[in-house]
Amino acid sequence: MTILNSLMAGLSDGSIRVIDLTNKLSPSTPTLRLPEPFENLIDFSLDEVSAYNDPGPFWKHHNIHTGEHIGTHLDAPIHWISGREGHDVSSIPVERLMGPAVVIDVSEQVDENPDFLLETDDVTAWEAEYGPLPENGWLLLRTGWDRYSQDQEAFLNADETGSHTPGISAEAALWLATETKLSGVGVETVGIDAGRGAELDPPFPVHYHFLGNDKYGITSLQNLDQLPPTGAMLVVAPLPITGGTGSPIRVLALVENA
Numbered sequence: 001m002t003i004l005n006s007l008m009a010g011l012s013d014g015s016i017r018v019i020d021l022t023n024k025l026s027p028s029t030p031t032l033r034l035p036e037p038f039e040n041l042i043d044f045s046l047d048e049v050s051a052y053n054d055p056g057p058f059w060k061h062h063n064i065h066t067g068e069h070i071g072t073h074l075d076a077p078i079h080w081i082s083g084r085e086g087h088d089v090s091s092i093p094v095e096r097l098m099g100p101a102v103v104i105d106v107s108e109q110v111d112e113n114p115d116f117l118l119e120t121d122d123v124t125a126w127e128a129e130y131g132p133l134p135e136n137g138w139l140l141l142r143t144g145w146d147r148y149s150q151d152q153e154a155f156l157n158a159d160e161t162g163s164h165t166p167g168i169s170a171e172a173a174l175w176l177a178t179e180t181k182l183s184g185v186g187v188e189t190v191g192i193d194a195g196r197g198a199e200l201d202p203p204f205p206v207h208y209h210f211l212g213n214d215k216y217g218i219t220s221l222q223n224l225d226q227l228p229p230t231g232a233m234l235v236v237a238p239l240p241i242t243g244g245t246g247s248p249i250r251v252l253a254l255v256e257n258a
Contacts, residue, residue, distance in 0.1 A: 016255070016256055016257070018254055019227065019252070021234075024071075026044060027045050029044060030149065030151065032191060041069060042067050045064075068247055072222075074218050076089045077212070088242065089241045090241055098236070102130070102134065103224055103230075104122065106141065107143055107144035110166045115164050116166040120175045122172070123172060123175075130229050130230050134230075137182055138183055138184050139176065142225065143187070144188070146220075146221065149220065155189075155190060156190060167192070167197060168192075170200040170202065173205040177213040184215050184216035185216075186221050187221065188222070190220060191219055192219055216236075218236060232255045234251065234252070235252045
């Protein structure tokens with residue numbers, strides 16, 4: 001049996017399970033809110049064109065209105081100043097959008113401190129237990145933040161000092177971007193940087209280092225608690241928007257049933 005036949009057989013007989021890691025996209029999907037004087041993207045909405053009526057008697061369809069970085073989405077290199085000469089969404093090699101996924105679970109630390117930052121030592125400790133980070137793979141950071149995925153206020157967790165959500169330290173972002181062969185990083189929060197990422201050096205270091213080194217970011221993931229630390233395969237499917245700095249995506253994980 002060929003590899004592809006084995007995969008299709010596994011999907012058919014249930015020995016391989018597909019887990020949807022995508023947050024549903026609707027007008028109520030939590031989105032980033034930048035402070036003044038910065039401009040925000042528009043939220044997602046549908047504009048009905050016809051609904052089995054005079055404008056379209058046999059069909060229903062809508063126009064979609066949305067920003068690129070709304071809901072579960074991908075950040076392409078040109079999204080950030082450090083990657084401005086890099087790939088837009090449409091030119092990212094498709095081979096980089098599929099690969100092995102590893103999950104680092106820091107949900108207990110985040111329960112104690114919503115501003116928790118993953119450090120390089122946390123990653124190397126994980127590697128000592130599970131092995132090296134995979135080439136062309138995705139590091140998925142499980143924080144438990146997906147439990148807030150339908151609550152704008154809780155998802156951003158903001159007060160007068162800013163947004164308090166977990167992420168990756170500047171040192172770890174640089175190390176992961178330059179010393180590993182990952183394709184990218186995925187998080188459960190609204191952006192790939194921590195809520196207070198502007199206070200780090202450089203500001204928003206995951207954006208700066210990953211996108212500046214031809215690596216990618218995916219946000220607002222769900223159901224990471226259903227994935228093993230290693231052994232899953234990730235499929236990331238953005239719209240191939242010419243010139244696009246990002247795109248809403250469907251993210252699927254393939255895992256073997258025990």
